[in-house]
Amino acid sequence: MxxxxxxxxxxxxxxxxxxxxxxxxxxxTSLQNSLTFDQKVDNLLPMISPTGNPQPLYPLIAPSPLSPFIITHSTAPKLSGLCTLDFNTTDSMITITAIDCFTVFAPYLANVVCCPQFEATLTILIGQSSQKTKRLSLNSTHASHCLSDFDQILTGQGADNSLQHICSIGPSNLTEASCQVKFVDQFEKTVNTSKILANCGKIDVVNECCQETCLNAISEAAEDLASVSSDVSTRVIEDCKSIVLRWLASKLEPLQAKEVLRGLASCNLNKxxxxxxxxxxxxxxxxxxxxxxxxxxxxxxxxxxxxxxxxxxxxxxxxxxxxxxxxxxxxxxxxxxxxxxxxxxxxxxxxxxxxxxxxxxxxxxxxxxxxxxxxxxxxxxxxxxxxxxxxxxxxxxxxxxxxxxxxxxxxxxxxxxxxxxxxxxxxxxxxxxxxxxxxxxxx
Known part of the structure; x- marks a missing residue:
């Protein structure tokens, strides 16, 4: 090249x-003609887009000229008033997410930057709110309202308005899914919380993916939670990992929790x-x-x-x-x-x-x-x-x-x-x- x-x-x-x-x-118009990506495709090769749909490969239609200013001059979101989460606890995380998932960049940064941060912020939001609600999950009704409100807040700060689609995250991702443990007191009676905090309170971002110190502690705790039910399948264990991460996020400061969650996510991304x-x-x-x-x-x-x-x-x-x-x-x-x-x-x-x-x-x-x-x-x-x-x-x-x-x-x-x-x-x-x-x- x-x-x-x-x-x-x-x-x-x-x-x-x-x-x-x-x-x-x-x-x-004149600049697009001279500088944009060539969208011609060979007959033998399919057109590929970030979502797998046959859509234009690069955003040529400009969004609202005011979008970048929204990050510092947020528009007031229209919230449902039916969400039990306290968005004020994650103000800094929401701002970072809005920037990471900024309008036209979101689909192209989705895998590495936007979606890991989007998911981490939701985990931290539920975790921080559990300090008051004593729950590590939402029911399906509250989950729908909260995810919609979350989208409204992010969009008001300049984020893409289709993050649920881009990141394949829906209301069910905010519930306990198939994991049977959803209350904080039950969680703390079931798992070794000291071990989780000792291994995951702060991780070595560079070496965690090789040593899996925190990853192993989370897997062990998830297996303990899964054992509460009669079905200890891989799916249940994965759902219980989400519960473990929310509990961990409730015990850390939001920025510290972000570093841990993003570090763990990178281990899977780079494999x-x-x-x-x-x-x-x-x-x-x-x-x-x-x-x-x-x-x-x-x-x-x-x-x-x-x-x-x-x-x-x-x-x-x-x-x-x-x-x-x-x-x-x-x-x-x-x-x-x-x-x-x-x-x-x-x-x-x-x-x-x-x-x-x-x-x-x-x-x-x-x-x-x-x-x-x-x-x-x-x-x-x-x-x-x-x-x-x-x-x-x-x-x-x-x-x-x-x-x-x-x-x-x-x-x-x-x-x-x-x-x-x-x-x-x-x-x-x-x-x-x-x-x-x-x-x-x-x-």
Whole structure:
């Protein structure tokens, strides 16, 4: 993939996101024609969107010009008055969630940033409210009202208005589901609460996913809760884990609880590839016969990867898993040659591209991160440090894992591999969603 100068990349990033939210339709039209993603698709490959529906792949219709200002000048939400939760206990969490799930960014940050924060805030909200209600769940009626109110509050602060759909969260996620324990006093009589607090009161965000100190304590407590019922199935244990997390959130300060919950969520996020991998037959056709024509093969590979680049932002480790998954699919189609090396495919090529020219993919940090709001813009960090080559799966390069020290993982940011280090600030960019009238000054 062609290199691009950092200064030009920064400008193109800014222009692209200005384009998403421009103020004058005439400016939008001309800029869209020159800078937006190419939405053409090959007949052999399906159009992919974050939700899996055949919708446009990038938001070209600008939302309300006032949306960014809502974060600091909130509109008054129309609440039901029937929710038993105290939203005031999680003011800071709600603000962070609104920024993480900000309008057009939400579907593309859903997997890594928005939805983990959305779910964590709900967990903290129920947990904090349990200090008064003495309940670790809501009944179905209250759950519907509370989730609706929560959406209203977030939307009033600039968040996307379809978060329940984007994050696949409904009222049932606020109930006890199949777990039989929902009252605080019953919970504290059933599990070893001291062990939970000792192992989860503060976690080592870098090493928790490998050591699973807190994760094991939560699983053990969930099994204890599940044993109360006659059905100790995997589903019941999973539902009881939600109860454990709410109780834990009730014992910690909201920001501390957020760090724990987001850290635990990242362990699951970085274990797999979140992308939908279309049929690889077009690549197999182009790269068959021991790759008799490199140009044809790489053209087919580039066309395939371009579909992946329209789905979502990924973390470094997610991109590694995606490279491994795609490589295995290609190997099943009898492609034995390393087409990643042949066609210069990097980890960045699997993530949403930072500009319409598809020259630099944005890889988010694999440790929990949030978007930020600074007066006139919503920003998030994008690691453009290296064009790390995608690793072709083999016996010597099995499925990637930051915990397997015998596997040589490419030079990811040091924090990913459990070591302390610094990012190179010269090549760490902010993807900026700016609200100014700069478009009026563009010649």
């Amino acid at each position: 062609r290199q691009i100068e950092p200064q030009k990349l920064n400008l193109k990033i800014s222009l692209l996101f200005l384009l998403i939210h421009c103020f004058n339709d005439s400016h939008c 797999a590839c979140p992308l939908v991998l279309p049929n690889v037959r077009p690549v197999a056709q182009g790269c068959g016969d021991e790759i008799s024509n490199r140009t044809t093969c790489c053209r087919a590979m580039g066309s395939y990867v371009s579909h992946l680049q329209k789905q979502s932002f990924l973390t470094n480790l997610q991109a590694m898993n995606c490279a491994a998954s795609l490589g295995k699919k290609l190997q099943k189609e009898n492609i034995s040659n390393d087409v990643y090396d042949l066609c210069h495919i990097t980890l960045q090529d699997f993530s949403l591209q930072a500009n319409g020219m598809q020259e630099s993919g944005c890889l988010l940090p694999s440790l929990p991160s949030d978007a930020t709001f600074d007066r006139s813009r919503v920003s998030f960090l994008c690691d453009l440090n290296d064009h790390i080559p995608a690793t072709w799966p083999s016996v010597s390069h099995p499925a990637p894992s930051s915990c397997n020290k015998t596997v040589k993982i490419p030079a990811l940011p040091a924090a990913t591999s459990g070591q302390k280090g610094r990012y190179n600030n010269d090549f760490m960019f902010l993807l900026v969603y700016t609200i100014t009238f700069i478009l009026g000054t563009i010649p």
